[in-house]
Amino acid sequence: MKSDNATMDEARKKLYTYWHELDFFSEKESTYIGQVRQSEVKWFIIKYIRDGIEDEFGKENDLPRRHAFSAKELHEAYINSSAGEKCTLSNFHFHIKDLVEHGLLREVAKILEGRHYTTYYGRTSIAFLDQYDAPLQSRIGQDFFEPLKRVIQDMNPDLEFDHISQLVDDNLASIRDFYSRLISWIEVKYPHLYKSKIDLDMLMRIFGHYSFFHKELYDSSEKIASLIDLDKIMSYEQYELD
Structure with missing residues (x-):
């Protein structure tokens, strides 16, 4: 039989693996x-878990960064952060429980430390997508592209609606194809992305602007932009952004 120490070591390795x-x-x-994005505490929790830490146990066992933490560890890290607002440990437990109930966090392991078991929390996926921002979400066609067809028709009354509809549908299909390929790229390049601690949520948003590498998407986007005068955007006055 395995010793208690060996069993606890195996449980602790889960915090990394x-x-x-x-x-x-x-x-x-x-x-x-x-x-979550507007809550300083919740955002800190999921970001801290995503970034992970290197510690002695991980180094001794040749493990990657640790991505699961106890409520006490998360609270101490938050208090020590420069921007941390006041938050008691009991309130921190409330935020963690809420994140668990909404499926962003889960219990990774319970480890006996002294006379009591400590619960360690980790994320349920590497990144979280807003259900309406998800690039492959079918609702994107209903919520944006159908009205876009009407905008193009209103600005170009001489064009047949079937032509406009096909152009927009092709554009949507190319967007989905681009993001499908981007996700494949992320999976292949993840070892590099992991080292950098880059936020995959933000990467998806920013790299969406790199879609000009997708020829079909670039061509259909250029046609749509010209039909609604978006190609003349540089002639418009700058609006001061906060």
Whole structure:
């Protein structure tokens, strides 16, 4: 039989290894994701877990960064952060419980430390996508591209609607193809992305602007832009952004 120490060591290794068994993306409820992004405490928790830390146990056992933490560890890290607002440990437990209930966090392991078991929390996926921002979400066609067809028709009354509809549908298909390929790229390049601690949520948003490498998407986007005068954007006055 394995000794208690060996069993605890195996449980502790999960704090490091589980991360590399996670799905890259999962879709979460839009309103809640917005709340998490606006909550300093919740955002700190999921970011800290994503970034992970290197520690002595990991180095001794040749493990990657640790991505699961106890509530006490997360609270101490938050208090020590420069921007941390006041938050008691009990309130921190509340935020963690809420993240668990909404499927962003889960219990990774319970480890006996002294006379009591300590619960370690980790993420349920490497990145979280707002259900309405998800690039492969079918609703994107209903929520944006159908009205876009009407905008183009209103600005170009001489064009047949069937032609406009096909152009926009082709554009949507190319967008989905681009993001499908981008996700494949992320999976292949993840060892490099992992080292940098880059935020995959933000990467998806920023790299969406690199879609000019997708010829079909570039061509259809250029045609749509010209039909709504977006190609003349540089002639418009700059608007001061906060």
